[in-house]
Amino acid sequence: MSLASVTQAPDRPMVLIVDDEIANIEIINAVLEDDYDVCFALSGQEALDLAKAAQPDLILLDVLMPGMDGFAVCAALKQDRLLADVPVIFTTGLGDSEDEMRGLSLGAIDYVTKPVQPPILRARVANHVEVKRLRDRLAQMAVTDALTGLSNRRHLERTMEIETARLARQCEWLSVVMLDIDFFKQFNDAYGHPAGDRCIAMVASALTRAVRRASDLPARYGGEEFVCVLPSTDVAMAEMVAGEISRQVRQLGIPHERSGVAPVVTVSIGIAGARCVAGACAQDWIDAADAQLYRSKREGRDRISATVFEPGTPDRGRPDHDRAAPPRRAFG
Template structure:
């Protein structure tokens, strides 16, 4: 198991050395000696927990905690304040800013080890639950909720520069007939195999694949123009075909196939993420109407739309 990362923040190097000696065998430890450095290191290292000194020159621990909790990328990182013995007011203020605990100085190794261990484990469990909430249990892909949220984020981000964004939607052809013929366990295996094929086809770290529901899947491709989206869609077709999953009741092939719809547009302020999903869905159904096992594409903007079909 990968070690959790602990960020120790203290302007006294001796305190950092003491805490590091207690924790280094069980965790990856990084450190900062000022408030600003703490924020920079936190953004770079994304630690699993922060041990934060209250009294520091410049940006003190309270302000560091406030900035951590106001940053969406850092807000979920647990913060434990380190305070002088009997500093009750500091402890209360820290807890009110979002800290989850405190340890007193001078540091007691057993207490520090126990509290850090408890909160790291709690964060691991929270992260696991958060991952389950956005992950499809059958395929391991992202689920519809996560895809729609991510798409909205990408539209907003790319609108600032007017970059391309493409969305692909696909579903398995004649899947009901497949289930009726081979049974639901075989249907689940089929969905899982198609999901794996999709993962092989959609390769960039910035791209996102999801099970949209049932036998339907979707992909979000940031910074991808129509030509690039078509290449990905073609690769999806090839990867699914290479599975060679028998489907004796398919009307287009003796094996499992998919129909694909693609929507591409340059992002601009005020555009709704739902527009991409709607356009891609329309193209998916165009592929079905035209015989399935093919790609249909739409390039659109706020005022007009260009449509093409790829056999």
């Protein structure tokens, strides 16, 4: 399977077969094709390229290949942050326990000897794929907010660190949008905490509809606060996203009889944007957006405030770039 033609059914695991002998690939493919999407590579370097593109659930890796052998490929896979957790099963005709130990020490999880025995191969692949999927689900739960299904604060902070470092290479923009449900304590007092949880979940859904790019990250920051990370986005573009967030929340039409600004639930929003530079601290964007959120709340709520700042001085947005959108009073 070529690099450009890698496709995967959403409910079928992907297995990558790596072998320099096409006959071996055909045999293994015949054993697995009924239960898995299968792609293949004929060399070590092709295997690494295809693994990055396909993100397989398991790799069946031949040991003896010309050029980059299976040991070298396995070592490279385990050094790649995105591929390190993909289980590797060596397929080999070797019967040397020393070679087996070497492979296991590099991070492989199992060995299958050639010629393969179909029932054993199916069982071992199935077991290791299931273990990986369970591990992936646990990892996803660890970075997901249980109430809203959004990323949690832990995932947000990690993403911010990655994005500030990545975008600094080209001095690209990064903007952060922080929002807070207006008069949420009063909402809980009036309608009760179960209704408050439903309100938070509905606002999270509105946030997901408003933040559409795959590269953007909406997250629950805590309580009734949310944060959106917008890579390669300047403040003007971030304000457009924030405006759509506000509109989507209003369209929910959640009654709020104790709000001081509207008969329905609204949000206050703060935006901070800057060009990323080497050594920039991800927390600077959070602090600057939080300061703008506080400004929106101080100046009447149900509005958007934004700043362009220089990393290292997040609480001092340049005055000529600080701005707050006028309050919106057109209810409904």
